[in-house]
Every structure is written in C-alpha cells, then in structure tokens.
Amino acid sequence: MGDELAAHYGEDLVEASRLSRSPHGRLELLRTRELVRRELTPGTLQVLDVGGGTGVHAAWLAGDGHRVHLVDVVPSHVRAAAALPGVTAEEGDARRLTAPDASVDVVLLLGPLYHLVEAEDRARALAEARRVLRPGGLVAAAGISRYLSLMAAGADGTLDEAMRDSVRRVIDTGCYDAHVGFVTTHFHGAEELSKEVSRAGFVDVAVYGVEGPSWPALDAAGDDAFGALCDAALRAARLVERDPHLVHASAHLLAMGRAPAL
Secondary structure, rough: OOHHHHHHHHOOOOOOOOOOHHHHHHHHHHHHHHHHHHHHOOOOOOEEEEEOOOOOHHHHHHHHHOOOEEEEEOHHHHHHHHOOOOEEEEEEOOOOOOOOOEEEEOOOOOOOOHHOOHHHHHHHHHHHHHOOOOOOEEEEEEEEEEOOHHHHHHHHOOHHHHHHHHHHHHHHOOOOOOOEEEEOOEEOOHHHHHHHHHHOOOOEEEEEEEOOOOOOHHHHHHHHHHHHHHHHHHHHHHHOOOOOOOHHHHOOOEEEOOOOOO
C-alpha cells in the first residue's frame, strides 16, 4: 500500500491543497473540523492523526492547543507535517502503530480506511486505533460514500455508457476501480462503516454525512461563488447529517465512536 500511495501522491505535496483547491474540498474541511471539534472533550488532548497526509487536520488541532502526532506512509507527507508548529510526525502503517497501549485520547483515521481495500486490513487498522486509545477515547474514521462517483460524474457531465458498469459496481460492492481518477480504493456504505467500527470494540458509534447534499452544486458554481453559497450548504449538511435517506449524498462519511470506559 505504501509504495502505491507514495507513487500516487508523489513529491509535489498535492495532498496539501486537496481540501482547499475545490469548493467541495473546502466544505469537507469545514465540516470535518466541525464534527471532530464537537466530540472532543475539554482540555489538552493527545491526538494521533493516522494517515494524516501533510497535516491539514493536525495543523488546526495543534492550533487549538492539542498535542498532535501524525503517522503517514508517504515520506514527503511526513516531512511536511513535521515542519508544522506543535506537530510531530513519523512514517508508519495504520495496521501497525508504534504508539503504546492506551496512550492517546483521540485517533483520527481520515484516510486509511478507504485506502485499505481488504476488509481484514481495515479491521487491523481499527483494532490498532482501539489498542492505543485510552478508555473513553475518541476515534474518528472516514469513509468515501459509495455514491460519490455517481454524484460527481452525473453532475459534471462525464457519466457515459462506458462508465456505467463501473459506477454500478462501486454502488453495489464498494470496489472502486479508479474510473473517475484517484487510486483503487474501497467506498463505504454508512451501515457498513458503522459495523466495521463497532466490530473493533468501539461503542456509541454514529455515522455522519460530512458535506451534505449541496457539494456538487458548489463545484458547479465555482470558486467565486463559494462565499455566497457556503453557509446554506453547511446548514443543509447539518440538517441531514444522520438522515438515513440522505447520508450517502455526502461525498464522505465520518464514523465517531468511543473506546469503552473502564
């Protein structure tokens, strides 16, 4: 997995701009930050950002006063993250963390679960998150909606007959074959993501739609319209963030759960 991701992301740090270079990326950042902050307990927390890329989320968490350590498989990401104020970083694998048992308050898995295409690998990553969390600690695990490529390609005019079977396959199975770019990944259903997190031993698991139903419209409107449309898009996302009929209208899902308290 590490070699494939290093080849995909390369040395140009394109991941650093992923959440700022498009309207839906900016919406994703705002909503992810909002959802995670909502669940953080008061005080200074030890946060382990697993698969944290160049440190986009680590930066705001450190800015909030938390102690953040980032783990990523891509060397250029680790170097970029380690240069951020208040952030430490190391190369590593979500399935084999170096952190001791019960040593952190929060584990972010905002990328690994969709890059780990085999269910057993996702289970290992979640088990590792459970191992390193203190009792009552928070896990935030992201998935990509199975309907992402349908919504993206249907909205931008690229969904044609040649793509039809690939889109149907990812909706039915979660197996994404890179038909709209990106690398081969696993796309989740909300119930599937909830079950995976619960099976790892987490309790009080809830799955949220991150961007809500308005993100394709933001992309269609373009960057110049983002300021005028953002507040309404955020309100729409909040209104249906747990709605079973609309949760998959988000491009990303976010599962939140707790390590059992003693």
